[in-house]
Amino acid sequence: MKTKARLLILFLSVSAICVFWGKVSRYVSPEKQRSCACDQCLFENDTLAFQRLRKFPQPFLSKNSNLSEEDFNWWRVIQSGGGTISEYRGNVSRVFQLIPANPPLEEPVPGRCRTCAVVGNSRNLLKSHYGPLIDFQDYVIRINRGISKGFEADVGNRTTHQVMYLESRSQLDNTTRPVLFTFKMRDLGWITSVLSPQPSGKKSLFNKDLVMVVNPAFMRNIHHVWLKKKGAYASTGFMALVLALHICDEVHVFGFGADSDGNWSHYWEKIPNKKVKTGGHPGNAEYEMIMALAKHQVLKFYTGW
Numbered sequence: 001m002k003t004k005a006r007l008l009i010l011f012l013s014v015s016a017i018c019v020f021w022g023k024v025s026r027y028v029s030p031e032k033q034r035s036c037a038c039d040q041c042l043f044e045n046d047t048l049a050f051q052r053l054r055k056f057p058q059p060f061l062s063k064n065s066n067l068s069e070e071d072f073n074w075w076r077v078i079q080s081g082g083g084t085i086s087e088y089r090g091n092v093s094r095v096f097q098l099i100p101a102n103p104p105l106e107e108p109v110p111g112r113c114r115t116c117a118v119v120g121n122s123r124n125l126l127k128s129h130y131g132p133l134i135d136f137q138d139y140v141i142r143i144n145r146g147i148s149k150g151f152e153a154d155v156g157n158r159t160t161h162q163v164m165y166l167e168s169r170s171q172l173d174n175t176t177r178p179v180l181f182t183f184k185m186r187d188l189g190w191i192t193s194v195l196s197p198q199p200s201g202k203k204s205l206f207n208k209d210l211v212m213v214v215n216p217a218f219m220r221n222i223h224h225v226w227l228k229k230k231g232a233y234a235s236t237g238f239m240a241l242v243l244a245l246h247i248c249d250e251v252h253v254f255g256f257g258a259d260s261d262g263n264w265s266h267y268w269e270k271i272p273n274k275k276v277k278t279g280g281h282p283g284n285a286e287y288e289m290i291m292a293l294a295k296h297q298v299l300k301f302y303t304g305w
């Protein structure tokens with residue numbers, strides 16, 4: 001009888017401790033609330049501590065953005081576009097008569113894990129069979145003339161965002177978000193003209209309600225902070241990757257890496273010019289930075305074939 005009573009007391013005590021512990025562990029203090037539902041969330045805590053990983057407040061322009069003289073003076077010379085800051089402001093306000101006042105972005109939600117595939121244009125994608133893995137991510141971000149048709153097994157076939165600049169523009173479908181870079185004043189005029197009503201029968205290049213324009217201050221921040229002013233300015237691909245770190249909770253990177261001659265050759269064409277290298281961009285510094293981000297588990301890098 002004594003033993004039975006002792007066992008009962010022991011059982012009741014253990015149950016009480018379990019119930020109490022369950023309640024305690026379910027309580028999460030406000031400062032420990034997760035910003036996303038991934039295993040690790042970018043910008044969340046020290047587990048991803050990385051010197052340059054600071055969220056830039058406005059990666060995209062909005063109607064009320066105000067570019068500083070310093071940022072403008074950097075931007076106006078990168079492609080020798082010239083112009084004055086008041087011309088710039090006039091051009092930007094004409095763009096915002098045509099696109100939403102704020103970029104159409106999905107904000108982080110504690111219960112969600114927004115994953116991104118950033119797909120560069122490297123030939124290392126050929127024979128990689130990454131297509132299904134790329135398409136599996138929530139956002140598939142392609143760059144410039146990056147295409148799917150004919151390469152689906154290696155590059156996938158979904159495109160949620162196409163990051164591009166004037167010279168690499170292409171016709172997008174109605175659901176793809178155009179992410180537009182400007183490098184000179186003329187590019188702002190280009191955006192206004194492609195988004196203005198087209199002559200009857202001519203299809204618009206983009207769905208203007210989905211357009212996002214990258215903030216020149218963000219481009220300068222990448223050049224100065226991420227790449228320590230190496231090269232003329234960052235490549236569109238590298239800037240797309242840093243953008244992905246801002247709009248996603250988990251980032252997967254494909255199709256980055258020069259060929260054995262050091263050229264940024266493309267998966268859809270033969271190398272046109274052996275001396276193309278990485279243009280005016282700091283290709284080595286960018287690649288080293290991507291490797292460092294992968295090492296610190298800020299992103300997942302796929303080397304290709």
Ligand code: C5P
Binds near residue numbers: 122
């Ligand atoms: O050549 P393009 O600029 O259209 O390619 C998109 C981006 O993909 C580049 O800006 C570069 O960052 C990356 N790229 C690369 N290796 C290649 C080709 C492109 O890292 N062989």
